[in-house]
Amino acid sequence: MSETERYTKYAILAQLQEAELQNPHDMASMWGTITNECGEIGVEILDSYAVLGQYDFLVIADTQSRGQVLQAALIMERYGLDVQTMEIVSTDEFAQLVEDVA
Numbered sequence: 001m002s003e004t005e006r007y008t009k010y011a012i013l014a015q016l017q018e019a020e021l022q023n024p025h026d027m028a029s030m031w032g033t034i035t036n037e038c039g040e041i042g043v044e045i046l047d048s049y050a051v052l053g054q055y056d057f058l059v060i061a062d063t064q065s066r067g068q069v070l071q072a073a074l075i076m077e078r079y080g081l082d083v084q085t086m087e088i089v090s091t092d093e094f095a096q097l098v099e100d101v102a
Helices: 024-040 066-078 091-101
Strands: 008-016 044-050 057-063 081-088
Touching: 008 066, 024 044, 024 066, 057 066, 066 081
Parallel strands: none
Antiparallel strands: 008 057, 008 081, 044 057
């Protein structure tokens, strides 16, 4: 796979805006809609988790561009989530990067 075809993984941390919270069933069902809308713009949602702590959800997404992950974040914000995105690499890839420097 060439560098231009390489997909990048992102962690998206999301918090519910309390004013947007209707009921737990709506909250659970919104993930299917978000996943579909993100897929339409080329962002694959690999996993999503409910989280205890500062954030309510952790989403792992795979995409070809930062622009696409920005669009995914905007989609999530339409559903009442405040999001923070971060590019992530696997620990195996990190180990290879470290080895290449040493």
